Amino acid sequence: MMKWLLLLALVAGCTAPPARAPAAPTAAVAGVDAAWYLQAESAGKNILRIDPQQSLIAVTVRRGGRLARLGHDHVVASRNLFGFVAADDGQADFQFRLDELTVDEPGLRRDAGLEPDLPAEAINGTRQNMLTRVLEAQRFPLVVLRAVQLAATDSTMQLTITLHGVTRTIMVPVQVGHGERWLAASGRFDILQSEFGITPMAVLGGAIAVEDRLQLRFHIVAQAAAAR
Numbered sequence: 001m002m003k004w005l006l007l008l009a010l011v012a013g014c015t016a017p018p019a020r021a022p023a024a025p026t027a028a029v030a031g032v033d034a035a036w037y038l039q040a041e042s043a044g045k046n047i048l049r050i051d052p053q054q055s056l057i058a059v060t061v062r063r064g065g066r067l068a069r070l071g072h073d074h075v076v077a078s079r080n081l082f083g084f085v086a087a088d089d090g091q092a093d094f095q096f097r098l099d100e101l102t103v104d105e106p107g108l109r110r111d112a113g114l115e116p117d118l119p120a121e122a123i124n125g126t127r128q129n130m131l132t133r134v135l136e137a138q139r140f141p142l143v144v145l146r147a148v149q150l151a152a153t154d155s156t157m158q159l160t161i162t163l164h165g166v167t168r169t170i171m172v173p174v175q176v177g178h179g180e181r182w183l184a185a186s187g188r189f190d191i192l193q194s195e196f197g198i199t200p201m202a203v204l205g206g207a208i209a210v211e212d213r214l215q216l217r218f219h220i221v222a223q224a225a226a227a228r
Contacts, residue, residue: 090149
């Protein structure tokens, strides 16, 4: 990942590292139960739909290891969230596909305090290794999330994340604004890749590595169907 392909080519006499054989596909993680929300909407509940054009999840991936200076930090993001909010119940279910993630959009890199531009080969190499070697997107194509606001006055939410076939529940600080037919939620939190059965990328005995900790930020907007 990052610049490690070039470095390995130099170390190994200009030969690329052998690719790991792709894992056999398994059943996809069950996604959002749209039927429940549509039935609830028909029954008169205030159901909002997440607007992907206004919503974002961005993840900052930091470099590590004693040769970290040879690599890059990266920002990957989803702009294709699908899901629903049951506003009266303080509950939301949403998902995104790993193969639709963007890598190193200049604006998102600036927002994360990183230099805005990277070489195309660094971005393409990061995306390829992230999807195949690290996240195994063929086996685990979806990230599925459920958010529950435990109390109307609480500034935290209970967030359940299913990633890489592993489910974890954490408490996340959140800022929520809402009207009768819309809702917006923003926040930041960290997760560890290893807690989801993911081995962070590392080469040269860990001299160039990706840190286990990922920094996530989100801004999610949901609206009533007639308001979109």
